Each structure stands twice: as C-alpha cells, then as structure tokens.
Amino acid sequence: MSRLVVVSNRVAPIKEGKIAAGGLAVGVYDALRQSGGIWFGWNGEVNKNPQMRTETVGNVDYVTMALNKTDYDQYYRGFSNATLWPIFHYRVDLARYNREEYEGYRRVNAMMVEKLKPLLRPDDTIWIHDYHLIPFAEACRMSGIRNRIGFFLHIPFPAPGIITVIPPHNELLKTLCYYDLVGFQTECDRLAFQDYITREVRGVIERDGSLTAYGRNFHTGVYPIGVVPDNVRQLANSYRERRHLVGYNSDGRRRKTIVSVDRLDYSKGLVERFRAYAAFLENFPEHRRKVEFIQIAPTSRSDVKTYQTIRRQLESEAGHINGRLSDLDWTPLHYLNKSHDRRVLMGLFSRAEVGFVTPLRDGMNLVAKEYVAAQNPDDPGVLILSRFAGAAQELSSALIVNPYDCIGMAEALDRALRMPLAERKDRYEHMMQAIRAADLDTWRDDFLRDLQSFTIHQAVEAEK
Numbered sequence: 001m002s003r004l005v006v007v008s009n010r011v012a013p014i015k016e017g018k019i020a021a022g023g024l025a026v027g028v029y030d031a032l033r034q035s036g037g038i039w040f041g042w043n044g045e046v047n048k049n050p051q052m053r054t055e056t057v058g059n060v061d062y063v064t065m066a067l068n069k070t071d072y073d074q075y076y077r078g079f080s081n082a083t084l085w086p087i088f089h090y091r092v093d094l095a096r097y098n099r100e101e102y103e104g105y106r107r108v109n110a111m112m113v114e115k116l117k118p119l120l121r122p123d124d125t126i127w128i129h130d131y132h133l134i135p136f137a138e139a140c141r142m143s144g145i146r147n148r149i150g151f152f153l154h155i156p157f158p159a160p161g162i163i164t165v166i167p168p169h170n171e172l173l174k175t176l177c178y179y180d181l182v183g184f185q186t187e188c189d190r191l192a193f194q195d196y197i198t199r200e201v202r203g204v205i206e207r208d209g210s211l212t213a214y215g216r217n218f219h220t221g222v223y224p225i226g227v228v229p230d231n232v233r234q235l236a237n238s239y240r241e242r243r244h245l246v247g248y249n250s251d252g253r254r255r256k257t258i259v260s261v262d263r264l265d266y267s268k269g270l271v272e273r274f275r276a277y278a279a280f281l282e283n284f285p286e287h288r289r290k291v292e293f294i295q296i297a298p299t300s301r302s303d304v305k306t307y308q309t310i311r312r313q314l315e316s317e318a319g320h321i322n323g324r325l326s327d328l329d330w331t332p333l334h335y336l337n338k339s340h341d342r343r344v345l346m347g348l349f350s351r352a353e354v355g356f357v358t359p360l361r362d363g364m365n366l367v368a369k370e371y372v373a374a375q376n377p378d379d380p381g382v383l384i385l386s387r388f389a390g391a392a393q394e395l396s397s398a399l400i401v402n403p404y405d406c407i408g409m410a411e412a413l414d415r416a417l418r419m420p421l422a423e424r425k426d427r428y429e430h431m432m433q434a435i436r437a438a439d440l441d442t443w444r445d446d447f448l449r450d451l452q453s454f455t456i457h458q459a460v461e462a463e464k
C-alpha cells in the first residue's frame with residue numbers, strides 16, 4: 001500500500017491516551033496510525049516567521065507550520081470561517097464576503113502545496129480534508145504533482161441556491177474537479193454537489209457515475225464518518241469516578257441527566273436547545289428537581305464576531321434559565337465552556353438518560369454516535385437527534401426532532417425520560433447496528449479503496 005499523506009487545516013499531534021476531540025482529528029489520527037505517513041497542516045500558531053516543524057510519533061510524521069497574521073486573518077478567520085462555514089451551514093444571514101480574504105484563501109492553499117511538495121514521493125496517496133482546502137488539488141496539479149488526490153468534506157454541502165451566494169462560487173467549485181475523488185458525509189450532500197455541477201455548470205454524469213465538468217473527469221462518493229464503538233464503550237467503562245458526573249437530590253436519589261457536547265458554534269442550535277429545555281421544565285413541571293441538563297460547549301474561533309455574539313447569547317439564556325428556575329439545592333442547567341478528556345465525556349454519556357443532539361445543520365455529528373456507543377446495552381439511554389445532522393440518515397431509530405420546533409423538542413425530552421426499557425433497548429439495538437456497519441475503519445477503508453481504484457487524472461496537461 002502506498003504511503004498516506006493527510007492534509008488538514010489544523011494538525012493535532014495526538015499522544016497515546018490523549019486524543020483530541022472532534023470527528024476530523026479522531027478520524028485522521030486513526031487512519032494514519034493504521035498505515036503510517038504524514039499529517040501536514042497548520043499548528044494553530046500565528047507568528048511572523050512561520051517555520052516548518054516535524055514531530056514523529058510512532059509511524060506518523062506531524063509536519064506543521066504557523067501562519068502569519070495576514071494569512072490567518074484572510075484564510076482562516078476570513079474566507080474559511082466567515083464565508084464558507086456559515087454558507088455551507090445555510091446561515092447566509094451570518095456570512096460576509098471580502099475579495100481580499102478569498103485571495104488570501106487561495107494564496108495560503110498554494111503556499112501549503114509548495115511547502116508539502118518536497119516531502120512527497122511519487123506513489124504517495126494524498127488525502128485532503130475539509131472546506132479550508134478546497135483549492136488544494138488544483139494548486140497541486142498546477143505545481144506538477146501527479147499523485148492520487150482525494151478530498152473529504154466533513155461539513156454539509158448546501159443546495160445550489162445557497163452556494164451561489166458566494167460570489168466566486170464558480171471558480172471555487174471548479175477547483176473541486178481537480179480531485180480524483182470527492183467524498184461527502186451523506187447522499188444528500190453528494191446530490192447537492194452533483195446538482196450544482198450538472199445544472200449550474202452543465203457538467204455531465206457519466207455511465208459509471210463519475211462526473212465530467214470543466215474538461216475533467218472525477219468521482220464522487222458517500223463515506224459517512226463513524227466511531228470505533230468498542231473503544232467508546234471501553235473508555236466509558238474505564239472512567240471510575242462516574243459517580244461524580246451526575247447530581248443527587250437532598251434525599252440521596254440520583255437525578256436524571258440530559259447531556260450535550262458541542263463546539264460553541266451557531267450551527268449547533270444551542271440557543272434553540274436551551275429554550276426547548278426551559279419549555280420542557282415549564283410544560284412538564286413534574287420533571288423539575290428530578291432532572292438536570294449538562295451542556296459542555298468548549299469555545300471555538302472566538303476572534304470571529306459571530307462566535308462572540310452566540311457566546312453572549314448563550315450566557316444570557318443560561319443565566320435566565322437558572323435565575324428563573326433554580327432552587328437552593330437544584331441547578332437545572334450546567335453550562336460549561338471547558339473542554340474535557342474523552343474518557344470523562346464517554347463516562348458521562350454512559351450515565352446520562354438522554355443525549356440531546358440538536359444542531360441546526362451538521363455534516364455528521366459524531367457525538368450522536370458516541371452517545372449511543374457509550375450506552376449500557378442492558379439499560380440504554382435515549383438519543384434525541386436533529387433531522388438536520390448527517391447522523392440522522394443512519395440513526396433513524398433515535399427520537400428525531402426539528403430543532404426549530406421548541407415545543408416538539410420539549411415533548412421529545414418528556415417522552416425520552418418516560419420511555420420504557422423495552423423500547424429503549426429496541427431503538428438502541430437498531431442504532432448500534434447502523435453504527436457498527438459504518439464505523440471509523442469502514443469510512444477510512446472505503447474512501448482509500450475507492451481512491452486507489454480510480455485512474456489518475458489525465459487532463460493535467462490540458463489545464464496548463
């Protein structure tokens with residue numbers, strides 16, 4: 001098998017036992033550990049003289065660099081997270097466009113290609129991840145790199161009517177056609193892309209299912225990212241201090257727990273979730289004092305304005321709920337911005353009666369899968385899941401809700417907390433079947449197998 005070279009915006013060197021949270025980090029780490037190779041990208045630092053650094057852990061070389069302030073502002077904070085992220089999550093109202101930022105985004109992609117190029121061997125397989133790096137393959141081809149290059153989009157791909165809001169949408173999406181394989185989380189995302197290619201730029205669907213557009217032929221596929229269910233369960237079981245994870249009444253009886261874990265992001269539907277929880281306590285007062293809601297939301301992209309706004313909004317909502325409903329011996333909502341070790345999180349999931357996962361839009365949402373995989377099969381909890389999370393395609397036995405329906409979500413909380421054991425087990429088993437059928441190994445193996453099976457682009461010369 002050829003060496004694997006993974007490129008993602010952020011590289012998180014992971015030492016054994018300390019695994020960074022998040023689908024991309026966990027997925028990439030696992031893929032690389034199996035095959036060995038290079039993980040190339042930004043180290044999260046911003047400074048004047050970005051030096052390349054290599055750190056080898058096991059069979060993986062982590063090759064990272066810092067970004068200078070202009071690149072960080074234009075590429076990461078600007079076009080990636082103030083234009084692409086909101087638009088790909090259908091939040092056109094929160095998006096802005098600035099031509100200089102777009103140019104910075106293209107420049108940083110080209111600069112990363114030039115830094116990677118000397119490290120490449122002719123038979124390396126290159127796997128690019130996520131929206132920060134859409135033009136990466138085009139820059140590789142222009143630089144004469146002939147290796148197989150695949151791209152996986154971790155976030156949703158929006159309907160053509162939404163994506164055309166980006167002024168250079170044509171130029172940007174043309175660059176996706178330079179990959180040999182473009183992977184999506186769900187069929188819905190893949191179809192939205194195919195729709196764009198066929199309707200917006202008059203591309204063609206070939207008999208083998210591949211697409212031809214801008215004189216280039218390439219493949220698309222659906223590869224839902226998953227978890228390693230046995231590892232999740234093991235982590236959950238290994239957390240011995242689990243007793244401290246949940247609250248008790250003054251009479252010593254354990255309170256029921258509702259849990260959510262998200263990056264603090266407006267796409268996650270946190271405000272709507274807090275309001276639904278408040279409506280649940282108002283409309284179903286019999287649950288008061290018997291339940292508590294733990295929302296863990298580590299802060300993210302805190303120098304982007306829209307993230308500052310959502311943070312303030314959440315602080316106000318949380319204060320409002322607790323101010324209005326708390327008692328001396330009961331706090332209904334625990335809102336924590338600290339990030340937690342995965343062991344603690346899985347332990348918490350396994351003890352919580354309800355996993356409340358209600359994003360307004362989400363590529364996949366691995367928390368939904370982790371919550372289910374962490375459950376005790378003899379007494380599983382209930383997953384409440386937004387229909388707008390990619391995971392809802394596979395986990396149809398969750399209680400599926402619409403996150404814009406406040407009362408509907410409040411009713412789902414009541415239903416989940418009352419659900420009989422037989423129904424909980426039945427739903428759990430269905431969901432576990434789906435989780436096992438599309439686990440993390442399947443995601444990696446299917447994508448890389450497909451990428452290896454396609455012939456490399458022949459159209460490079462024509463583009464020069």
Ligand code: F6P
Nearest residue numbers: 010022024025130154155300301
């Ligand atoms: O899952 C989407 C994603 O943007 C990943 O690409 C990224 O690793 C993660 O969220 C965290 O985002 P950031 O690197 O901006 O903190």
